[in-house]
Amino acid sequence: MVDPVSKALNGHEASQWFLYGVLYTLAVLVMGLRMLAKYRHNRYQLIRTGSVMFFQTAFAFLIPEILVRLNYPYYDFKNIWPLNYSFFFDWNLHNLLNSGGLGIFMLVWGIVLIVIAVPVITYFFGKRWYCSWVCGCGGLAETLGDPFRQLSNKKLSAWKVERWLIHGVLVFAVVMTALVLYTYFSGQSQVLFLNSYTVRGVYGFLIGSIFAGVVGTGFYPFMGSRVWCRFGCPLAAYLGLVQRFKSRFRITTNGGQCISCGNCSTYCEMGIDVRAYAQRGQDIVRASCVGCGVCSAVCPRGVLKLENG
Numbered sequence: 497m498v499d500p501v502s503k504a505l506n507g508h509e510a511s512q513w514f515l516y517g518v519l520y521t522l523a524v525l526v527m528g529l530r531m532l533a534k535y536r537h538n539r540y541q542l543i544r545t546g547s548v549m550f551f552q553t554a555f556a557f558l559i560p561e562i563l564v565r566l567n568y569p570y571y572d573f574k575n576i577w578p579l580n581y582s583f584f585f586d587w588n589l590h591n592l593l594n595s596g597g598l599g600i601f602m603l604v605w606g607i608v609l610i611v612i613a614v615p616v617i618t619y620f621f622g623k624r625w626y627c628s629w630v631c632g633c634g635g636l637a638e639t640l641g642d643p644f645r646q647l648s649n650k651k652l653s654a655w656k657v658e659r660w661l662i663h664g665v666l667v668f669a670v671v672m673t674a675l676v677l678y679t680y681f682s683g684q685s686q687v688l689f690l691n692s693y694t695v696r697g698v699y700g701f702l703i704g705s706i707f708a709g710v711v712g713t714g715f716y717p718f719m720g721s722r723v724w725c726r727f728g729c730p731l732a733a734y735l736g737l738v739q740r741f742k743s744r745f746r747i748t749t750n751g752g753q754c755i756s757c758g759n760c761s762t763y764c765e766m767g768i769d770v771r772a773y774a775q776r777g778q779d780i781v782r783a784s785c786v787g788c789g790v791c792s793a794v795c796p797r798g799v800l801k802l803e804n805g
């Protein structure tokens with residue numbers, strides 16, 4: 497069914513990955529329209545939803561396919577390591593280095609995003625610039641996942657699991673990538689008792705396929721819309737560390753106005769007990785907050801404000 501679209505974009509018949517990309521993008525667009533209608537009175541939600549629809553369609557779907565047609569590597573300019581865990585794999589580095597000036601630009605761009613864009617932009621705007629405005633996983637969660645956002649676990653025990661798990665995945669990604677780069681530069685795949693090819697295979701299967709792919713999207717109806725972003729995404733962990741310790745972003749609360757209705761906590765997809773902060777009149781500075789702004793949108797008293805000050 498999607499062969500004509502595939503041929504028009506990249507010149508080939510559709511692979512299963514192309515079909516996956518079509519379905520993913522359609523889900524973001526169709527459910528994005530639903531989101532636009534639902535939050536039509538909220539400017540922040542309108543712009544943010546439009547942004548994830550644009551980045552998914554243009555950057556994650558159309559541009560990479562057109563690059564393939566032009567004999568360049570398939571490249572998503574907004575996908576950042578360690579979410580894009582294969583960025584430093586030998587085949588990807590070879591592809592980029594053998595693709596002329598644009599390939600070199602892609603390599604440098606990818607490194608600039610990791611080293612400069614993440615800390616600097618997160619310092620000014622919090623992790624929301626990526627998680628709620630640009631990222632494809634976040635885009636799917638905010639559109640297809642919106643009807644399930646209230647299912648996220650709000651218990652303290654879930655918060656404890658979340659912190660161990662997401663930072664554990666970040667450490668796993670860093671170690672795996674260090675091994676892969678060691679092999680790339682030294683030609684040796686065995687480092688002490690670890691084989692870098694085995695480790696990257698295990699990471700790809702457990703984290704890339706099972707956690708991000710199957711659990712991350714298939715478990716929306718059981719664990720809420722941000723199950724991958726909350727418990728597994730190593731990039732969210734990196735962004736979260738910057739947000740928690742070095743960012744101007746916070747949600748301010750006007751405690752005196754709060755009527756304790758609990759809407760904000762119910763609809764926080766990251767399982768944050770927003771009401772508890774509001775009742776104390778305390779600013780919310782949490783590593784996990786993706787700045788979706790829905791807590792603020794559903795508050796009947798205008799208690800919560802997302803601020804970069």
Ligand code: SF4
Pocket residue numbers: 747763764765766767768770780784785786787788789790791792
């Ligand atoms: S605290 Fe508010 S802005 Fe942050 S993730 Fe939860 S609902 Fe979204």
Ligand code: SF4
Pocket residue numbers: 753754755756757758759760761770771774791794795796797798799800
């Ligand atoms: S939605 Fe607003 S009024 Fe209701 S508990 Fe949260 S901060 Fe308080």
